[in-house]
Amino acid sequence: MRGGGIRVLQVDSIYAKYGRVQALNGVSLQLKEKSIVALLGANGAGKSTILKTITGLLKPYQGTVSFLGERIDRLAAERIVTKGIVMVPEGRQIFPESTVMENLLLGSYTRKDRAQVKQDMEYVFSLYPILAEKTRNLAGTLSGGQQQMLAIGRGLMAKPRLLLLDEPSMGLAPIVVQEIFRIIKEINHNGTTILLVEQNARMALAISDYAYVLETGRVSCEGTPDILQKNEEVLKSYLGG
Known part of the structure; x- marks a missing residue:
């Protein structure tokens, strides 16, 4: 994974629910400094739920979330923002x-x-x-x-240390999407670590250093864009192959 050796975010085996509905089932992921990591998956796979768990809007009932080595999954959302985690929400x-x-x-x-x-x-x-x-x-x-x-x-x-982007291309014309993704890449090159939730898998993989694919609240596969673009399931489900 491109980026420095510093581990900015560590999510370890988190489980979360909306009421009685199981939303996340043991999700683990990590981001290193100055990297772009993509979360891919169909609607309802749990992508936005992961962002809400990281930012404190939803509390996991099991597992941990750590930011720059400090556990944050029990902190209030407003405290997490002051630590340097900022989300640009869907819509x-x-x-x-x-x-x-x-x-x-x-x-x-x-x-x-x-x-x-x-x-x-x-x-x-x-x-x-x-x-x-x-x-x-x-x-x-x-x-x-x-x-x-x-x-x-x-x-x-x-001034985030970690920027979470939830579906930034949603509802936008293709030419505008290209500009949005160009700027996301520039923001990253200027030093901001980015976790990108995106339905447009092809565009997301084009700018990412690493990606996780979610299915029904679990990580079904992960790897660099080169590896995932050769994965038959990813090709079939997300890249139109």
């Missing part, structure tokens, strides 16, 4: 009645280094120049692609 979930600038500033609400916040705002604008042109526009007036850019930009304003 963007921006604040449509607030301006672009207000949405971005909301991303930095946990931070106290205000001078650095301004510098990070410039970084977001360098990634997404269109947002710099629309700082006073209401977020709800943006196109779908621009809203996704804003959602990612808001996540970056929290």
Whole structure:
């Protein structure tokens, strides 16, 4: 796996439920520093549930989640954010009645280094120049692609050590998806570790260093993109082979 030797995230044999519905069945995975790791699988496989468990929105009843060597699976979600884990949720979930600038500033609400916040705002604008042109526009007036850019930009304003992206290409035109993935790769090259949940398996594998395939709450296979692209089940189920 590309990336430094530091293990940023370690998920060990987690089990989780929604009420009586079993959602995760002994899932284990890890991310090393500065890598992109993809989570692939059909709807209902448990991909988003893993993200919710990592961020503290869902508590596992068995297993552990550790971030930079510290166990975090019993911490409140707001504490986990301050540790440096930020999720860009499925469906963007921006604040449509607030301006672009207000949405971005909301991303930095946990931070106290205000001078650095301004510098990070410039970084977001360098990634997404269109947002710099629309700082006073209401977020709800943006196109779908621009809203996704804003959602990612808001996540970056929290200065994450680990960025979780949940279906960033959902509902977007192919040309916009290519731009979103180009920027995700650039964010990673600038030092941010990324865990990517994505239905577009081909695009996800193209930018990832490693990937896990989930089926019914379990990891069914894992490996580098080269290995998974030769796996008959992956080819058949996710790559149209």
